[in-house]
Amino acid sequence: MATNSLNSLLHHKHSLLKLQPSESTLPSSNSFFLKPTTSISSSTSTSHLSISIPSSSSESRPSAVFSATSATSAAPSSPQTFSLDLLSQYLSDQNFRQADEETRRLLIVLAGEAAQKRGYVFFSEVKFIPDKDLKAIDELWRKHSNNRFGYSVQKRTWMKKANKDFTQLFIKVGWMKKLDTEVEQYNYRAFPDEFMWELNSDTPEGHLPLTNALRGTQLLNNILNHPAFEAEEEEEEEEDKAAGESEGLKGLADTSKTLRNRVMKTDYSF
Numbered sequence: 001m002a003t004n005s006l007n008s009l010l011h012h013k014h015s016l017l018k019l020q021p022s023e024s025t026l027p028s029s030n031s032f033f034l035k036p037t038t039s040i041s042s043s044t045s046t047s048h049l050s051i052s053i054p055s056s057s058s059e060s061r062p063s064a065v066f067s068a069t070s071a072t073s074a075a076p077s078s079p080q081t082f083s084l085d086l087l088s089q090y091l092s093d094q095n096f097r098q099a100d101e102e103t104r105r106l107l108i109v110l111a112g113e114a115a116q117k118r119g120y121v122f123f124s125e126v127k128f129i130p131d132k133d134l135k136a137i138d139e140l141w142r143k144h145s146n147n148r149f150g151y152s153v154q155k156r157t158w159m160k161k162a163n164k165d166f167t168q169l170f171i172k173v174g175w176m177k178k179l180d181t182e183v184e185q186y187n188y189r190a191f192p193d194e195f196m197w198e199l200n201s202d203t204p205e206g207h208l209p210l211t212n213a214l215r216g217t218q219l220l221n222n223i224l225n226h227p228a229f230e231a232e233e234e235e236e237e238e239e240d241k242a243a244g245e246s247e248g249l250k251g252l253a254d255t256s257k258t259l260r261n262r263v264m265k266t267d268y269s270f
Helices: 002-019 085-092 096-111 113-118 123-128 131-143 151-160 166-172 218-224 227-264
Strands: 033-040 044-053 064-073 176-178 186-188
Touching: 085 096, 085 131, 096 113, 096 123, 096 131, 123 218, 131 151, 131 227, 151 166, 151 218, 151 227, 166 176, 166 186
Parallel strands: none
Antiparallel strands: 033 044, 044 064, 176 186
16 A cells, blocks of 8 residues: 555656746746737738736746637738729710729729739839730720820820920819919819819810829829830920921021012112
8 A cells, every 4th residue: 555655646746747847938037928929821810819927836837828819811802903894884984083083993903913902003113004004094095085085195285285394284184273363373173073074175185084193293204104105205206396397498488488589679779
């Protein structure tokens, strides 16, 4: 019987030794620890909160650990797809308000994943938009507005009528309105109520689509100077060159006519 008691005591001592933690796992002081950790995957977001309370007893015992776990399912955002079907439908129905919104969405899609997550396009991301896609958007706007709406129309106005001055462009396309003051002043229209969502004789050329320029003109500048519209710029240069040559020939003809009149005029001064 004494042998059985001794064996039982040894077994109990051996069990206590197995429960004792190593020194490396013991806290340096008797304090209350909050250890929030967050692990995020593409499908779930899980937060763990571990509370470790070291024992104040003189005996070395394992610390008590309480774990609270909360998991919330979050479906990964799928990349948006590019399709002109909806824009074409809106423009065909002359629903220019929705067409403007869809154009903005398409530019975000074309600018890349970062723009999609952010919800808007940085001016530095315009270069990532493929030429053919931006040109296709512009062609739809021109087709359904009798060549009065579109980025290329805005570029032509910016170059020919505004001398590449954005304030003058905003006035020409109607993004700014004249104030009723003694001194000529203009202010930005309030979005969306003060903009023109119908195509009529009073709607300025290039009024749509809109580009937010309240924080600067870099985004619009990069759109208008996109390689998709280089052909329009070359055409404008050719037209200006041809007009200059025509003016030069007209001036030369006028000069020749004046000289001829001077030579042929009879002199009765004698």
